[in-house]
Every structure is written in C-alpha cells, then in structure tokens.
Amino acid sequence: MNTISSCNSDQLFPPADKNWADKLFIAGLLLYAFCSSFSIAASQISLGLAVIAYVALYRSGRVGIKSTAFDNAYAFLVLTVVLSAFRAEMPMRALNEARSFMTILCLYLVFWPNLRTEFRELLVKTFVASSALVALISCSKLFQNLGEGRHAQGFFSMSITYGECQALAALTLIFYLVSHSHSLKKKLLLSMALMLMVTAVILSFTRGAWLGFASGLFxxxxxxxxxxxxxxxxxxxxxxxxxxxxxxxxxRVAGFNVSKILDTADKSFDQKFDTVAVMSGFHRLYIWLRGFTMIRTSPCFGVGAKNIKYHYNLLANDYERQNGLIWNHQHNNFMQMLVAFGFLGLIAFFYFIILICKYILNKSQKDHPEHNRYYMGALAVFICFMAFGLTENAWGDEEVGMMAFFLTGLLLSRPEGSMPQS
Incomplete structure (x- = not known):
C-alpha cells in the first residue's frame, strides 16, 4: 500500500491494479480531512469507509496494530463506563454511551499504518484548506454584524463546536507553517488562511475555544x-x-472575571445578571454544584452516562423546570467524568491524559530530532482539546473529539526509519 512505510513504491496513489482497499482507505481519510470542518455526517461516513478498508487490509496482512503506552489506560476508562451502567437508573442508556468512546479509533486509524510523509502532509493540507474555506464563508457573513454579538458557527448548529474545530485547525496550520520550509508566496497564502481561522475563533465568541487555542499555542x-x-x-x-x-x-472577556461569578453563587436563577457572560458562568457554577450533590448517591461509579438529566430534574425547582434549565451534561469534561462515572472514572480519565502526554514527550526525546516537531504538534492539539473541557463537555462533542484524535494520531504517525520531508 503506497501510504504505508512497508511498501517500496514512492508513488502517492496506487496503480489501477492495486487492492480496492488501498483506494478506499486513501479516499476515506482524504474525505474526512475535507469534511470534518463542516459536516459530522460526512465525517462519520468517510471514517466508516476507512475502517472497512483497514479491516480488509489487516486481514490480508498489509497493515498491523501497534500497541502504545496509553492503550490500557483508555481500556480502563471504558471499563468505568460499563461499571457505571450497573448503578444507573437507566442502565441501557448508560451502557449505550460506551459507543461514543470509539472516537479513539480516529487516532488509531492514522497512527497504526505508519503513513508516508507525503500522504500525511496531503491530509494536513486538505484539512487546512477546507477549514480556511469554512472560516472565510463564515467570517464574511458575520463581519458586518460584529457589534451585535452574533456568534460565528459555520455550518455547525453550535458556535462552540465551530470555534473549537477552528481552533484545532488553526493550531495545525501554525504547526505546519513553523515546522516546514515554504516559499514566500506559499507563506503569504498560509498566513492569510491562518488569519481567517484565528478570526473565526475570535468571532465564535466562545471562551472555551479561546482557552483551548491559547493553551495549544503556548x-x-x-x-x-x-x-x-x-x-x-x-x-x-x-x-x-x-x-x-x-x-x-x-x-465575553469580562466573563473570565471569576470573582464576579462567585458573587452570584448564593443567589437564584431569576436574579438579574450584569452580562450574559456572567449569567453563563453562574449556570456552570450551579451545574457543577448540582453535580457534586448527584455524586453523593454513588461516589465510586457515578450516576451513569446519559442519566444526568434524570437526576438533575429531581434536584431542580419549579422555576428551572418551567424555563428549561435542566441540563444533561456538566459543561466540563472533568465534572462530567466524575458525575457520570464516579471517582473511579475521573481517576481513569486523568490516568489516560497523563499517559498519552507522557507517551508523546518520551517519543520526542528518543526519536530523531527531525521528528520532534511532529510530536510537538500532536501535544499542542491534544492539550488544546483538554483545555476545551474546562468550560464545555468537549469530550461529548463528537465533531470536536473525532477531529482532535484524528489530528493527534496523524501527527504521531510516521514511517519507521524514515526521515520527514520538508
């Protein structure tokens, strides 16, 4: 297979007599790289095609499965999801949530086959070009209404999803821009695309996207x-x-004022807030306090995934029920893990984060210096994704999770014994 290091061919695309799985795998990954910035349905279909192709290639001995230091940690995390279902009020709904943890396949799908440098960079270019085009369309519609407080949301239903996806795309482009040599013309073109993406992140007016982008940038x-x-x-x-x-x-920036949000903690939902951002901060604070109340019934295993809304409704007052102030998640990755899967799930989540970061850092120290830049890019993308989770349940947002894992795996993957080509 031309995209895999074990092949001696230097061609990027396979000749016509190659296995159908080669072509389907390449097409699936390229289609995902193009569609991930604007369509979850097309993204899932394209990855499904790539998975089918990979299974066929694996059965024919063309590709393999590589173990990593964080595999067991992720398996432990999935186990806590299953265990929480036995303590949940609606166990089948909780058990069904285990399927959402299959997003890790987006990482493995591009990490296992040791993609050739040329094909990996083609995927990066396709992804960046698509994201820049989406940013251009969205920003052109929104610029004239900058003062009205409309959130840019691209082709997604929520601005937070759009902002986080654009933040991941911007970091990927920054990595590609600073880690490779480019002609002056290409630098200008990439810089223009980057300005569009950063503008899109700003105009999403979502603090989680800002926080994640800043973390990855550092x-x-x-x-x-x-x-x-x-x-x-x-x-x-x-x-x-x-x-x-x-x-x-x-x-929105004033919403980062923690003291102002804490001043509202002892008040009710029907109080008058200074700004929408402060109200949003109060809602999150209130949701987290309710989460700590829920976890008292099952501190070890949690209340179960997709059971949070049921317990929230039991704790809510009439005003909250009448105004639709009943949430089904915790607006924070770490609180979500704690409430849904208990302290055992939260420990497993931290264990996975630590091991994947440690794995990336260890690879960067032991590998050839020319490859270290890719590991730095992978770490930036993953840290950005984790930072999203401080203000949102980014882990539960499939569009964002799939993209983050795909980019992390893409930047970790490389042909064994090969040198990257600038």
Missing part, C-alpha cells in the same frame, strides 16, 4: 519560540481590535 511556543513570538503579537493585535470595536467582545 505548547507550540515552547517548541518553536522564535517563530511563534511574532504570531503571538499579531494575534494579540487582532484580539485587541475586536475588543475595541465590539462591545459584546468586551462582555
């Missing part, structure tokens, strides 16, 4: 300090311009 700054510093200055200028011209932007 990781890249640790690996490429001299190249990232000028970008930080430009991004800061762009953010200040938006802050100056958009009152809503200033309101």
């Amino acid at each position: 990781v890249l700054a640790a690996g490429f300090p001299r190249k990232i510093l000028p970008m930080l200055l430009v991004f800061s200028l762009l953010a200040m311009l938006a802050f100056n011209f958009s009152p809503y932007m200033r309101e």
Whole structure:
C-alpha cells in the first residue's frame, strides 16, 4: 500500500491494479480531512469507509496494530463506563454511551499504518484548506454584524463546536507553517488562511475555544519560540481590535472575571445578571454544584452516562423546570467524568491524559530530532482539546473529539526509519 512505510513504491496513489482497499482507505481519510470542518455526517461516513478498508487490509496482512503506552489506560476508562451502567437508573442508556468512546479509533486509524510523509502532509493540507474555506464563508457573513454579538458557527448548529474545530485547525496550520520550509508566496497564502481561522475563533465568541487555542499555542511556543513570538503579537493585535470595536467582545472577556461569578453563587436563577457572560458562568457554577450533590448517591461509579438529566430534574425547582434549565451534561469534561462515572472514572480519565502526554514527550526525546516537531504538534492539539473541557463537555462533542484524535494520531504517525520531508 503506497501510504504505508512497508511498501517500496514512492508513488502517492496506487496503480489501477492495486487492492480496492488501498483506494478506499486513501479516499476515506482524504474525505474526512475535507469534511470534518463542516459536516459530522460526512465525517462519520468517510471514517466508516476507512475502517472497512483497514479491516480488509489487516486481514490480508498489509497493515498491523501497534500497541502504545496509553492503550490500557483508555481500556480502563471504558471499563468505568460499563461499571457505571450497573448503578444507573437507566442502565441501557448508560451502557449505550460506551459507543461514543470509539472516537479513539480516529487516532488509531492514522497512527497504526505508519503513513508516508507525503500522504500525511496531503491530509494536513486538505484539512487546512477546507477549514480556511469554512472560516472565510463564515467570517464574511458575520463581519458586518460584529457589534451585535452574533456568534460565528459555520455550518455547525453550535458556535462552540465551530470555534473549537477552528481552533484545532488553526493550531495545525501554525504547526505546519513553523515546522516546514515554504516559499514566500506559499507563506503569504498560509498566513492569510491562518488569519481567517484565528478570526473565526475570535468571532465564535466562545471562551472555551479561546482557552483551548491559547493553551495549544503556548505548547507550540515552547517548541518553536522564535517563530511563534511574532504570531503571538499579531494575534494579540487582532484580539485587541475586536475588543475595541465590539462591545459584546468586551462582555465575553469580562466573563473570565471569576470573582464576579462567585458573587452570584448564593443567589437564584431569576436574579438579574450584569452580562450574559456572567449569567453563563453562574449556570456552570450551579451545574457543577448540582453535580457534586448527584455524586453523593454513588461516589465510586457515578450516576451513569446519559442519566444526568434524570437526576438533575429531581434536584431542580419549579422555576428551572418551567424555563428549561435542566441540563444533561456538566459543561466540563472533568465534572462530567466524575458525575457520570464516579471517582473511579475521573481517576481513569486523568490516568489516560497523563499517559498519552507522557507517551508523546518520551517519543520526542528518543526519536530523531527531525521528528520532534511532529510530536510537538500532536501535544499542542491534544492539550488544546483538554483545555476545551474546562468550560464545555468537549469530550461529548463528537465533531470536536473525532477531529482532535484524528489530528493527534496523524501527527504521531510516521514511517519507521524514515526521515520527514520538508
């Protein structure tokens, strides 16, 4: 298979007499790279095609399965999901949630086959080009209404999903820009695409996307300090311009004022809030407090996935029920793991995060220096994804989770014994 390192051919695409699975695997990955920034349905279909092709290639001995240091940690996390179902009020709903943890296949699908450098970079370019086009369309519609507080959401139903996907795309483009040599013309083109993506992240007006992007950017700054510093200055200028011209932007930034949110903690939902951002912060604080109340009934195994809304409704008052203030998740990855799967699930989640970060860092220290840049990119994407979870249940957002795992696996994958080509 031309995309795998064990093949001696230098061709990127297979000749016509190659196995159908080769072509289907390539087409599935390319289609996902193109569609992931705007369509969850097309993304799932394309990955499904790639999985079918991979199974066929595996059965014919063309590809294999590689073990990693974080496999057992993820299996432990899935086990806590299953165990929580036995303590849930609706066990079948809780058990059904285990399927959502199959998003890790997005990482393995591009990590296991040791993709050739040329094909891996083609996937990155396709993904970046598609994301930039989506950002261009979305930003062009929204710029004229910058002061009205409308959130950019691209082709997704929620601005948070759009903002987080654009943040992941922007980090991937930054990595590609600073880790490779480019002609002046190509640098200008990539820089324009990057400005569109960063603008899209800003105009999503979602603090979780901002926080994740900043976290990933600081990781890249640790690996490429001299190249990232000028970008930080430009991004800061762009953010200040938006802050100056958009009152809503200033309101969203003010939502980071933790003390103002804590001042509302002892009040009720029908209180008058200074801003929408403060109200949003109060809602999250209230949701988390309710989560701690729920976990008292089953601290070890949790209340079970997709059972949170049931327990929330039992704790809610009439005002909350009448105004639809009943949530089915915790708006935080870590609280979601704690409430749904108990302390055992939260420990498993932290264990997985630590091991995958440790795995990436160990690979960067032991591998050839030329490959370290890819590991730094993978770490930046993964840290960005985890930072999303401080304000949102990003783990439960399939569009974001699939993209984050796909990009992490893509940047970790490389042909054994090969040198990357700039």
